[in-house]
Amino acid sequence: MMLSIKNIHANIEGKAILKGINLDIKAGEVHAIMGPNGSGKSTLAAVLAGREEYEVTEGTISFLDKNLLDLSIEDRARAGLFLAFQYPVEIPGVSTTNFIKAAVNEKRKYNGQEPLDALAFLKVMKEKMAMVEIDQSLLSRSINEGFSGGEKKRNEIFQMAMLEPKLAILDETDSGLDIDALRIVANGINQLRNEHRAILLITHYQRLLDYIQPDYVHVLYNGRIVKSGSKELALELEEKGYDFITDETDLTAKA
Amino acid sequence: MNEDLDMLEQSALNDYKYGFVTNIDTDTIPKGLNEGVITLISKKKNEPDWMLAWRLKAYAYWLKLEEPNWANIKHPPISYQDIIYYAAPKQKEQLSSLDEVDPELLKTFEKLGISLNEQKRLTGVAVDVVMDSVSIATSFKEQLSEIGVIFCSISEAIQKHPELVKKYLGSVVPMTDNYFAALNAAVFTDGSFCYIPKGVRCPMELSTYFRINAENSGQFERTLIIAEEGSYMSYLEGCTAPMRDENQLHAAVVELIAMEKAEIKYSTVQNWYPGDKEGNGGIYNFVTKRGICQGDYAKISWTQVETGSAITWKYPSVILKGDYSIGEFYSVAFTNHHQQADTGTKMIHLGKHTRSRIVAKGISAGQSQNSYRGLVRTAKGAINARNYSQCDSLLLGDKCGAHTFPYIEVKNKTAIIEHEATTSKIGEDQLFYCRQRGIDGEAAVALIVNGFAKEVMNQLPMEFAIEAQKLLAISMEGSVG
Numbered sequence: 084m085m086l087s088i089k090n091i092h093a094n095i096e097g098k099a100i101l102k103g104i105n106l107d108i109k110a111g112e113v114h115a116i117m118g119p120n121g122s123g124k125s126t127l128a129a130v131l132a133g134r135e136e137y138e139v140t141e142g143t144i145s146f147l148d149k150n151l152l153d154l155s156i157e158d159r160a161r162a163g164l165f166l167a168f169q170y171p172v173e174i175p176g177v178s179t180t181n182f183i184k185a186a187v188n189e190k191r192k193y194n195g196q197e198p199l200d201a202l203a204f205l206k207v208m209k210e211k212m213a214m215v216e217i218d219q220s221l222l223s224r225s226i227n228e229g230f231s232g233g234e235k236k237r238n239e240i241f242q243m244a245m246l247e248p249k250l251a252i253l254d255e256t257d258s259g260l261d262i263d264a265l266r267i268v269a270n271g272i273n274q275l276r277n278e279h280r281a282i283l284l285i286t287h288y289q290r291l292l293d294y295i296q297p298d299y300v301h302v303l304y305n306g307r308i309v310k311s312g313s314k315e316l317a318l319e320l321e322e323k324g325y326d327f328i329t330d331e332t333d334l335t336a337k338a
Numbered sequence: 339m340n341e342d343l344d345m346l347e348q349s350a351l352n353d354y355k356y357g358f359v360t361n362i363d364t365d366t367i368p369k370g371l372n373e374g375v376i377t378l379i380s381k382k383k384n385e386p387d388w389m390l391a392w393r394l395k396a397y398a399y400w401l402k403l404e405e406p407n408w409a410n411i412k413h414p415p416i417s418y419q420d421i422i423y424y425a426a427p428k429q430k431e432q433l434s435s436l437d438e439v440d441p442e443l444l445k446t447f448e449k450l451g452i453s454l455n456e457q458k459r460l461t462g463v464a465v466d467v468v469m470d471s472v473s474i475a476t477s478f479k480e481q482l483s484e485i486g487v488i489f490c491s492i493s494e495a496i497q498k499h500p501e502l503v504k505k506y507l508g509s510v511v512p513m514t515d516n517y518f519a520a521l522n523a524a525v526f527t528d529g530s531f532c533y534i535p536k537g538v539r540c541p542m543e544l545s546t547y548f549r550i551n552a553e554n555s556g557q558f559e560r561t562l563i564i565a566e567e568g569s570y571m572s573y574l575e576g577c578t579a580p581m582r583d584e585n586q587l588h589a590a591v592v593e594l595i596a597m598e599k600a601e602i603k604y605s606t607v608q609n610w611y612p613g614d615k616e617g618n619g620g621i622y623n624f625v626t627k628r629g630i631c632q633g634d635y636a637k638i639s640w641t642q643v644e645t646g647s648a649i650t651w652k653y654p655s656v657i658l659k660g661d662y663s664i665g666e667f668y669s670v671a672f673t674n675h676h677q678q679a680d681t682g683t684k685m686i687h688l689g690k691h692t693r694s695r696i697v698a699k700g701i702s703a704g705q706s707q708n709s710y711r712g713l714v715r716t717a718k719g720a721i722n723a724r725n726y727s728q729c730d731s732l733l734l735g736d737k738c739g740a741h742t743f744p745y746i747e748v749k750n751k752t753a754i755i756e757h758e759a760t761t762s763k764i765g766e767d768q769l770f771y772c773r774q775r776g777i778d779g780e781a782a783v784a785l786i787v788n789g790f791a792k793e794v795m796n797q798l799p800m801e802f803a804i805e806a807q808k809l810l811a812i813s814m815e816g817s818v819g
């Protein structure tokens with residue numbers, strides 16, 4: 084098992100957001116998580132990445148046979164956990180290329196590898212740039228500063244390609260993309276899909292899942308996974324909305 | 339949240355790497371300040387009578403003044419009678435070559451990364467080295483003199499070029515300018531002198547390295563730079579001091595004169611001992627720096643990276659007298675622990691079509707206070723004067739302060755003054771983003787801070803930019819839990 088989440092409860096500022104999440108992900112699998120706004124999808128991603136504002140009050144998470152909750156944010160990243168942010172932040176004055184180079188070399192150091200020299204780095208970069216059709220000029224600018232919404236998302240996937248994670252969590256990477264950009268980004272993700280890598284896709288839209296066919300679809304509602312199924316579940320949701328699941332859940336909760 | 343904050347505070351803990359003391363015999367005079375002391379200093383330097391008269395006049399004026407108290411800084415009263423006003427490392431009177439410099443001193447400067455050996459030095463930089471009250475050595479003097487550039491200590495200039503010194507000393511910063519300028523005029527001991535003749539583009543960076551070594555002493559240096567018509571020069575100063583528990587006073591004066599179409603680029607990397615984590619010790623840095631664009635199309639550009647000193651009080655300014663002249667001020671001020679900085683600039687527009695640009699970046703950590711104070715004044719005759727000011731503050735942690743005091747005085751309706759200011763906290767989101775990519779917190783803070791300061795760092799000559807970047811990283815270094 085690559086990732087095994089057992090009964091995770093998490094709070095922010097004393098408020099319970101995740102209320103018992105269970106989820107197992109194997110290498111090679113693609114899982115989609117859907118669910119209404121505010122249900123806790125980004126919170127789950129943040130807890131996995133180790134964001135310290137969130138307090139895990141109950142449960143365990145193992146990642147590659149390690150206790151994930153014992154690892155620092157940076158060690159989780161270096162061990163192969165990658166989060167494509169729903170809202171990537173701007174860091175003025177820090178060039179995207181230098182930033183990614185620092186990240187790549189931190190990871191190499193963690194794995195006992197020599198840092199990439201400028202030439203080798205450039206070569207890898209060229210290759211991955213082609214994969215997500217990202218422009219060189221974007222990468223020489225300050226990271227995310229003044230990037231359009233779509234450019235930010237594309238830059239996240241570019242970083243994923245550069246860092247070659249074991250587990251990639253993509254938080255609404257499809258939101259804000261135009262039709263062409265969606266196709267390009269989805270293409271990039273599909274190229275990164277392989278038997279050694281797992282992907283957790285957080286999305287609101289079926290249209291992404293038309294490109295990237297998930298092995299499983301889960302519905303997160305009010306801090307719990309209330310329904311899991313195959314890719315057909317997403318189509319059903321598209322057609323009927325969340326009500327048919329959430330009403331059911333609310334009823335059981337009341338009973 | 340709290341863990342992240344702790345980390346920021348942790349990363350603001352630094353070690354000062356230049357805090358060692360050189361064991362060398364020092365020729366010092368007794369503590370205290372009076373006419374006798376000033377006469378003694380003048381005599382030790384074998385000065386002409388006019389110089390002594392000038393000093394005594396300044397002293398008499400200083401006695402009438404009160405220490406200024408308008409800056410956003412706090413410190414116990416400075417006891418001017420407890421300071422040693424002259425301290426000189428003992429060495430042979432007249433050095434015929436650099437080889438005669440005391441090996442202990444050479445070692446000191448090697449340790450600080452300053453090689454006095456011309457062969458070993460980067461060929462693009464000539465350096466004048468000042469320890470305590472005297473200039474120890476100046477490199478590349480001969481090569482420079484072949485093209486008419488005079489680069490020597492101010493003491494030497496008083497002896498060899500009295501006509502130039504007499505003409506320009508105090509012409510930009512008069513002895514009556516302010517309390518510390520008056521004090522400096524009375525007791526200044528050494529500093530650098532540069533003269534670039536008409537039409538000469540100085541082929542190398544000229545630089546001065548200031549080092550305080552002796553205990554209980556103050557350093558009062560004076561620098562005078564004259565760029566004749568159509569000339570260009572780039573100058574850099576650096577400074578360090580040993581770690582000591584008591585505060586030491588550094589009160590310098592720098593005067594720049596740029597004639598028609600001349601350009602002076604003056605860069606400072608200020609790294610005086612900042613005091614310890616509890617705020618004990620450190621240098622009190624009260625400095626008056628001012629340049630005048632005397633002729634049309636002259637340009638003066640100040641760039642400063644301020645990381646040291648317990649207190650920094652400093653406003654490198656430009657008087658834009660010539661028409662179409664340009665003044666620039668680029669500043670990064672980093673304060674940590676209990677450091678206090680009150681720094682900025684004055685741009686005085688007198689000539690027509692004069693332009694000035696101010697970019698000030700303040701970074702505060704620990705319990706430090708960091709203030710930007712700037713004045714932009716356009717006189718009646720300054721038709722079409724333009725100023726653009728940008729002041730950005732970055733806070734690391736929540737126990738420090740950032741303040742901005744912009745003053746604008748416009749006496750001409752055609753002037754256009756723009757001012758932008760921002761204050762931001764180093765974002766938890768930014769830190770999380772970096773750490774999620776495997777960049778640890780300390781490296782992330784350094785990355786973010788360097789990014790913040792980049793626009794100013796880019797103004798420094800290449801090799802110094804790298805040094806300054808390292809310095810900034812070291813200033814923030816600490817153990818991250």
Ligand SMILES: Nc1ncnc2c1ncn2[C@@H]1O[C@H](COP(=O)(O)OP(=O)(O)OP(=O)(O)O)[C@@H](O)[C@H]1O
Pocket residue numbers: 095096098100118119120121122123124125126127169
């Ligand atoms: N710092 C915070 N303080 C208080 N509540 C918070 C904080 N951060 C998140 N929340 C709350 O946690 C809940 C879950 O938020 P989360 O961002 O995980 O939702 P989401 O499922 O990702 O929603 P969306 O689809 O809109 O992205 C929301 O009700 C949100 O308001």
Ligand SMILES: [Mg+2]
Pocket residue numbers: 124125126169254
């Ligand atoms: Mg979300």
